[in-house]
Amino acid sequence: MKILVVGKGGREHALVRALVESPGEHEVFCFPGSDAIFELAKPVEADGLESLVGWMKANAVELCVAGEESYLVKGEGLADLCEGAGIPCWGPHKQSAQLEASKEFAKGFLERHTIPTGKASAVASLEEARAAIGGGYPVVLKFDGLAAGKGVAVCLEESEGEAFLDEVFVQKRFGEGRVLVEEFLTGPEVSIFAAVVDDGYLVFTPARDYKRIGEGDAGANTGGMGAVASRQLIPAEALERIEKEIVAPTVAGLVSEGLPYRGFLYFGLMMTPDGPKVIEYNCRFGDPECQAVMPLVKGDLAGFCLAGAKGDLDLSKIAFDEGWSVCVVLASAGYPESSHSGDVISGLDTVGGARVYHAGTKLGPEGWETNGGRVLAVVAGGTDRESAVSSAHSAADHVRFDGMQRRRDIGILHFETP
Known part of the structure; x- marks a missing residue:
């Protein structure tokens, strides 16, 4: 099978390796890729989404796997363009990827479907943000759009909040956009990944990442300084509750709103004293959680993703190491x-x-x-x-x-x- 993975980071390196190691003969390509990825996959010459999809069609690529989130919402959207070209894509359509691309859209979706989450309000200026916070620290501030994993600030005190708001509204580090002022939740975090195919899903191995740069969770927030993954990470009854109260209602909500979804869906959760609550959605695998989870996936990941991209959630193709x-x-x-x-x-x-x-x-x-x-x-x-x-x-x-x-x-x- 000819497979193309879209992305260039550590997550994509892990995905490429897992696909290469899947049973059968696979010719794997990657765009834009990296020197390390190109030791496993072949490079592709393209200068944008349209030319990339054109290249896939001309070279009879049988499966496109979306790794990096930005391509899902660029232009017409990777999955949308693939569908138009008749290429199965493991990754959601642009309209569905708004769950990650817009924090405000995601919060509205959660509220519409009564999925547990923190309270929040959207603001469009520095003054509105200060008024919404009202001195109520700690607080969580989220830039509404994509920010390469750096658009969220957990602010324990006013100085941290002011620094983030300055980046957003004064420096415009992430471009134009609104901010969500969100309730500060407490409890251990957990990352849940589901492979979603229309109205069905399969939960992968849970993981937990470490966001802060320093030991003891000290210092600045990062894209992730490490992760641990295991089916034993959280009790079975807790995972059952997460499926019942969060995963299943999310999938049902996507269907009810006509949002087509075939691909990985990440649930960033806080296990609060009141139960699990959604912090954020990502419309792809997390990074570095993907690097921790992929070695625990057994079976035919390539075949699983191809079947899923075609609308078949084939649970027989993969299993998970219990370690x-x-x-x-x-x-x-x-x-x-x-x-x-x-x-x-x-x-x-x-x-x-x-x-x-x-x-x-x-x-x-x-x-x-x-x-x-x-x-x-x-x-x-x-x-x-x-x-x-x-x-x-x-x-x-x-x-x-x-x-x-x-x-x-x-x-x-x-x-x-x-």
């Missing part, structure tokens, strides 16, 4: 405020018993170099959390580059015995 997977992210100097490129990476050839996914790297004259904020994800598994943690951190110990930032509490913090 644990831990992902340790290695970030460059200056991250998350900036990133550093050109630092030579050493030790990759000595990493054993683990998978290394490239997020921000490039091939230079001396080998692999840094080329972004989050550089690498080192992932290892085990039958229990402790062995997975030990294996992942031991493997990460082999890798070095100047200015490297890493959290050594990934898979440990939030699991301490009371």
Whole structure:
């Protein structure tokens, strides 16, 4: 089967590897891709969505897998263009992807379908935001549009809120857009991923990521400094409640509103004292959770995605390892405020018993170099959390580059015995 994956980061590296390792003979392509991805997949020459879909049609691509969210809402939308060209696409239509592209749309959807979530109000200016907050810290502020995982600020005090509002309304770091002023929820977070096919779904392995740059969840928010995944992450009864109160009503809501959906749907949840509540939707796999979850997926992922893109939720094609997977992210100097490129990476050839996914790297004259904020994800598994943690951190110990930032509490913090 000819498959094309759209994206270029660590998540797409993990997806490409999982698809390449699926049973059968597969020719995998990637756009725009990266030097590391192109060791597994072939590059594509295209200068935009229309030319990309034209290339797929001309080269008889049988399945398009959407990795990166921006392509789902660019122009006419990746899935919409694929449908017009007769190419099965594992990723939602543009109108459905508004669940991620617009925080305000998502909040309205949640409220219309009485899905548990925090209270929120939308504002269009700095003055309106200050009035909505009214000194009521802590508070969560969310830029309405896509912001590469950096458009949400959990503000414990006024100085943090003012800094974020300055970025949005004064510096316009994310472009034009409104802000949601949202209720601050408490409790452990969990990431739930579902493969949605029309009115059906399959829940994948739950995961938990670590957003803050520093150990102990200190410092600035990031796109994710690591993740842990396991079917044992939350109790079975809690997962049943999540399915009943959140996943099933979301899928039913999509159908009732005529929003076509075939692809991965991410539910960012807070396990509050009142039960699970939705923090956000993403219309694709999370990053770095994807890197942690993919090694636990067994069977034929390529065949599963193709069947799903054609409207068939084939549960026989995949299964899930019952063990644990831990992902340790290695970030460059200056991250998350900036990133550093050109630092030579050493030790990759000595990493054993683990998978290394490239997020921000490039091939230079001396080998692999840094080329972004989050550089690498080192992932290892085990039958229990402790062995997975030990294996992942031991493997990460082999890798070095100047200015490297890493959290050594990934898979440990939030699991301490009371």
